[in-house]
Amino acid sequence: MPDVAVLIGSLRQNSFSRRLADAIARVSGPRLTFRMPDLRLPLYDDDEFRDAPPESVAAMKACVSAADAILFVTPEHNRSIPAALKNTIDWGSRPRGQSCWAGKPAAIVGGSIGLRGAAIAQAHLRSMLVSLECRLLGQPELYIHYTPDNLAALESPGTDQVLAGFAAKFEAWILHQSERRETRP
Numbered sequence: 777m778p779d780v781a782v783l784i785g786s787l788r789q790n791s792f793s794r795r796l797a798d799a800i801a802r803v804s805g806p807r808l809t810f811r812m813p814d815l816r817l818p819l820y821d822d823d824e825f826r827d828a829p830p831e832s833v834a835a836m837k838a839c840v841s842a843a844d845a846i847l848f849v850t851p852e853h854n855r856s857i858p859a860a861l862k863n864t865i866d867w868g869s870r871p872r873g874q875s876c877w878a879g880k881p882a883a884i885v886g887g888s889i890g891l892r893g894a895a896i897a898q899a900h901l902r903s904m905l906v907s908l909e910c911r912l913l914g915q916p917e918l919y920i921h922y923t924p925d926n927l928a929a930l931e932s933p934g935t936d937q938v939l940a941g942f943a944a945k946f947e948a949w950i951l952h953q954s955e956r957r958e959t960r961p
Contacts, residue, residue, distance in 0.1 A: 777806065777807065777808065777809055778807075778808055778809070778842050778845055778950045778951070778954075779808075779809045779842065779844050780809065780810050780811070780845045780846065780847050780946075780950075781811055781812075781813060781840045781842075781843035781845070781846050781847070782797050782801075782810050782811065782812045782837050782846065782847045783812075783813070783814065783815060783846060783847060783848050783849065783861065783864060783887070783948065784797050784812060784842075784844075784848050785815075785848070785849060785850045785852040785857055785858040785860060785861035785945060785961070786810055786850075786858060786860075786913075787815065787816060787858075789883070792851065792887060792922050792936045793886060793887070794849075794850050795809070795810065795847045796849055796885065796886070796887060796930060797847070797928055798850075799930040799935070799936075799939055800847070800885070800939050800942065800943055802938050803939045803943055804940070804947070807901055807943065807944075807947050808943060808946070808947055808950075810847070811837060811839055811843065813836040813839040813863045814832065814835070814836070814855055814864075815836065815860045815861065816832065816855065816860070817832050817833055817860075817863055817864060817867055818830055818832070818833075819835060819863060820866040820867050820870070822870070827927045829867070829870075829938055831925065833859050833867045834869070836864060836867065837867070837868055837876045840868060840876040840877070840880070840885055841876045841958070842845065843880070844850055844881070844954065845880060845881040845882070845946070845949075845950040845953075846851075846877070846880050846882040846883075846910065847882070847883050847884060847885065847946070848861070848882065848883070848885070848886075848901060848905070849885055849886055849915055850884065850885075850886040850894060850897050850898065850901055851886055851887065851888050851894060851897065852886070852888035852890060852892075852893075852894040852896060852897035853897070854896075854937075855897070855900075855929035856897055856900050857880075857897045857900055857901050863899070864943070865877070865904060865905075865908070867879070868908075869908055875908060875909070877905065877908040877909065878908065878909040878910075879910075879911065879912050880903075880910055880911065880953075881910075881911045881914070881950045882905060882910040882911065882912050883912065883913040883942075883946045883949065883951040884902060884905075884912070884913075884917075884918075885897055885898075885918040885920075885942065886919070886920070887919065887920030887921065887922045888921070889921070889922060889924070890910070890921065891929075892919065892921070892923075893919035893920045893921040894919055894920070895917075895919045898917070898919065900903045901950060906933040907910045911953050913945065913949045915945070916941065916942055916945055917940070918938075918942050920938075925945050926927040950956065
């Protein structure tokens with residue numbers, strides 16, 4: 777059963793992103809284990825934290841490092857990812873040579889109130905993660921345009937089917953990447 781670090785870009789406790797992550801965890805059943813580290817980290821500052829990162833950063837990096845894969849759940853803020861998620865990515869890539877992202881199977885999902893459903897934020901995030909050597913799941917892509925009326929749709933049979941299909945593909949991707957690592961010389 778793969779262990780997945782779920783990085784939720786929205787810090788609000790009852791955000792749509794958190795509800796989306798919870799819905800994916802629910803439909804995944806026992807196939808995937810989800811751990812959601814706290815992304816309330818201090819702003820990355822190499823001058824201040826060069827020798828000793830804060831405990832919250834160490835905990836986040838330990839969670840990601842121990843995980844078999846990473847699921848990024850992002851809203852869209854001003855056609856990009858939220859500051860908390862970018863800050864987490866920066867912390868995880870430092871110090872140089874000690875990135876917790878490199879080689880990890882990963883997937884991106886998200887939504888926004890915009891009609892594109894966080895597609896632009898996800899494209900921006902994808903470009904960052906590729907440069908950090910994450911092994912990204914290409915398909916299926918999951919973009920959700922949410923409104924107050926469709927928040928309940930996260931618990932509907934139709935949405936469950938879509939989310940379960942995504943979770944199954946993600947699980948297969950994680951297992952495939954694990955097999956590739958084991959067969960490399």
